[in-house]
Amino acid sequence: MALAPANPARFATLAIAWLAYLVMLAPIAAIVWLSLFNSDIIAIPPPGYSLRSYHSMFVSGDFIASFRLSLVVAVGATVISVVLGTLASIGIVRGRFPGSGVLASIFLAPLAVPAVVLGLAIYIFFFKAGAAIGIRIAGTIGSLLVAHVVLTLPWTIRFTSAGLATVDKNLEDAAMTLGAPPVRTFWHVTLPLMRASLVAAAIFAFLTSYNALEMSLFLVGPGMTTVPIVLLQRVSWNFDPPVAAMATVQVAISAVALILLVRLVGAERIFGVQRHD
Amino acid sequence: MASLRVNGVTKEFGAAAAVRDVSFVADEGEFVSLLGPSGCGKTTTLRMIAGLLFPDAGTIHIAGTDVTALPPYRRSASLVFQNYALFPHMTVRENVAFGLRMRGFAGDHAAPRIRDMLDLVGMRELEGRYPRQLSGGQQQRVALARSLVVQPSVLLLDEPLSNLDAKLREEMRVELRLLQQRLNITTVFVTHDQEEALAMSDRVIVMRAGSVQQDATPTELFNRPRTDFVARFIGSANVLEGTWRDGALVSPGGLRIRTDAAPPGSDGARGVVAVRPQNVKVATQAPLSRQDADRLNVASATITLASYRGSYWLCGMRLHSGEEIQANVTSDESEPNLAPGSDVTVYWEPRHTIPVIPDS
Numbered sequence: 001m002a003l004a005p006a007n008p009a010r011f012a013t014l015a016i017a018w019l020a021y022l023v024m025l026a027p028i029a030a031i032v033w034l035s036l037f038n039s040d041i042i043a044i045p046p047p048g049y050s051l052r053s054y055h056s057m058f059v060s061g062d063f064i065a066s067f068r069l070s071l072v073v074a075v076g077a078t079v080i081s082v083v084l085g086t087l088a089s090i091g092i093v094r095g096r097f098p099g100s101g102v103l104a105s106i107f108l109a110p111l112a113v114p115a116v117v118l119g120l121a122i123y124i125f126f127f128k129a130g131a132a133i134g135i136r137i138a139g140t141i142g143s144l145l146v147a148h149v150v151l152t153l154p155w156t157i158r159f160t161s162a163g164l165a166t167v168d169k170n171l172e173d174a175a176m177t178l179g180a181p182p183v184r185t186f187w188h189v190t191l192p193l194m195r196a197s198l199v200a201a202a203i204f205a206f207l208t209s210y211n212a213l214e215m216s217l218f219l220v221g222p223g224m225t226t227v228p229i230v231l232l233q234r235v236s237w238n239f240d241p242p243v244a245a246m247a248t249v250q251v252a253i254s255a256v257a258l259i260l261l262v263r264l265v266g267a268e269r270i271f272g273v274q275r276h277d
Numbered sequence: 278m279a280s281l282r283v284n285g286v287t288k289e290f291g292a293a294a295a296v297r298d299v300s301f302v303a304d305e306g307e308f309v310s311l312l313g314p315s316g317c318g319k320t321t322t323l324r325m326i327a328g329l330l331f332p333d334a335g336t337i338h339i340a341g342t343d344v345t346a347l348p349p350y351r352r353s354a355s356l357v358f359q360n361y362a363l364f365p366h367m368t369v370r371e372n373v374a375f376g377l378r379m380r381g382f383a384g385d386h387a388a389p390r391i392r393d394m395l396d397l398v399g400m401r402e403l404e405g406r407y408p409r410q411l412s413g414g415q416q417q418r419v420a421l422a423r424s425l426v427v428q429p430s431v432l433l434l435d436e437p438l439s440n441l442d443a444k445l446r447e448e449m450r451v452e453l454r455l456l457q458q459r460l461n462i463t464t465v466f467v468t469h470d471q472e473e474a475l476a477m478s479d480r481v482i483v484m485r486a487g488s489v490q491q492d493a494t495p496t497e498l499f500n501r502p503r504t505d506f507v508a509r510f511i512g513s514a515n516v517l518e519g520t521w522r523d524g525a526l527v528s529p530g531g532l533r534i535r536t537d538a539a540p541p542g543s544d545g546a547r548g549v550v551a552v553r554p555q556n557v558k559v560a561t562q563a564p565l566s567r568q569d570a571d572r573l574n575v576a577s578a579t580i581t582l583a584s585y586r587g588s589y590w591l592c593g594m595r596l597h598s599g600e601e602i603q604a605n606v607t608s609d610e611s612e613p614n615l616a617p618g619s620d621v622t623v624y625w626e627p628r629h630t631i632p633v634i635p636d637s
Binding site: 168170171178184193 | 327329348349354366375379424
């Protein structure tokens with residue numbers, strides 16, 4: 001569509017939109033650019049371009065270890081918080097008991113607490129609890145997983161509740177009059193109809209956990225760090241093309257997840273925007 | 278044997294009683310309608326029979342078994358919903374197969390039953406489609422097939438025709454009734470459409486504000502409404518009020534209304550009678566003979582409204598004694614002379630005056 005000169009308001013809107021895209025995307029483009037430098041230090045203009053930073057990243061043990069840990073924790077937290085979120089949404093959406101509204105707010109409360117505070121609180125809790133029962137909890141992979149479930153659960157509850165609310169209660173009633181007990185009704189009717197919101201919840205939980213930095217800071221132990229923390233440590237010491245390569249991989253994984261989310265669920269459902277056709 | 282016995286069922290939501298002491302019986306193969314305006318408790322009653330709600334008092338028996346406390350999946354009653362509630366993620370065939378699958382019939386055992394049922398409702402060719410690809414009438418057929426394939430003791434229908442357009446609704450009425458008779462399945466049908474209830478049912482139960490007003494066959498209901506409400510609700514009868522005196526009802530305006538029926542009240546008691554518009558005659562020219570005038574209910578009136586309804590004219594009149602009355606004037610080819618403002622004589626036979634129980 002050609003821009004009509006008679007419509008300056010529309011032109012201004014588009015200009016601002018493109019400027020916003022530029023501000024958001026330029027740093028990412030810069031990181032990708034830096035990661036391709038054929039050099040150990042950042043020097044502009046670069047001496048040349050190569051994939052040597054990526055190679056050194058993949059042979060470095062600490063990156064592979066942190067990548068594996070991030071993945072294990074993110075996948076684990078995703079599975080647990082989608083299952084818990086789905087169960088919670090049944091209570092919130094379908095249950096009618098006194099205090100269900102309050103409960104729904106409590107489930108979303110972690111969103112209101114800064115992740116640093118949440119991380120510190122969980123660390124102190126695990127430390128004290130561990131000391132009380134004589135088992136080390138703080139600094140274990142289990143403690144990190146639990147913390148990430150706390151971080152992701154409010155999001156999965158949001159998505160699964162919204163998804164369940166769109167499932168016509170009559171469909172469940174129909175299934176029950178046709179002989180399906182509640183669990184089978186949920187499995188054969190409700191759950192398949194919530195699929196889009198389950199996918200959205202899972203991808204969103206994965207992204208939240210995989211990129212979590214502040215909360216994890218307190219909870220990782222020696223020799224057990226996640227990718228964002230490795231990145232932070234490396235950057236505070238020295239910013240070089242291998243770090244840019246790690247950042248690029250991190251961005252790529254998030255981008256793939258986001259593209260999947262939009263393709264499978266649709267942007268309008270994620271942002272709650274009505275599309276006018 | 279009664280397929281369904283509802284006995285003294287009561288359901289309260291908060292402080293308000295949605296259904297109060299409702300009892301009725303449906304015999305095997307009988308088509309029973311629950312008829313009433315919205316909020317009368319008919320759907321609540323139906324949902325209690327299905328097991329989706331549990332009564333606060335009373336019992337429900339299906340095929341001789343007390344199911345009052347049983348969950349829906351352990352009762353032999355399937356419900357067809359107003360919006361059909363077809364499973365959108367399943368094909369027509371999968372929808373119909375669902376109930377059999379849940380009851381442990383699958384594969385070779387279920388296939389012939391599903392096929393026969395799809396044939397019966399004429400949806401065999403579309404068995405691979407999804408509900409969103411079907412018209413309202415087709416969805417309706419699938420919903421029926423899905424409920425019938427499990428061979429329930431009682432088929433429950435919650436306003437299943439109300440989402441269809443007028444023409445299709447008429448067709449589905451006939452189709453549904455024929456299907457019901459062919460399968461000889463006990464059916465409870467909830468509707469707010471009196472015409473639908475009269476056309477389809479063996480028996481109609483008129484409900485109002487949670488209670489049963491009358492339980493009768495369609496003809497009985499139409500010809501002998503028990504209450505003021507039923508008379509108005511079924512076929513919109515003229516309802517005239519007055520005081521019983523010497524076997525006739527005397528209106529406040531002095532009109533003496535004769536009836537063949539025994540007056541329900543003693544002299545001086547307040548009373549209400551109903552007269553069907555199709556039984557009220559309108560004489561525009563020739564005065565009635567003396568004999569007729571002595572025998573019939575006769576009143577002079579002024580036409581206030583004449584509305585053409587195809588097979589008849591709906592004629593609204595104000596009697597000179599003050600009452601409003603409506604008559605259905607059957608029209609042959611010539612247009613009757615029913616100009617508003619003209620004076621006419623109205624009359625009807627005493628046997629068409631039906632004493633009813635007044636609204637309290």
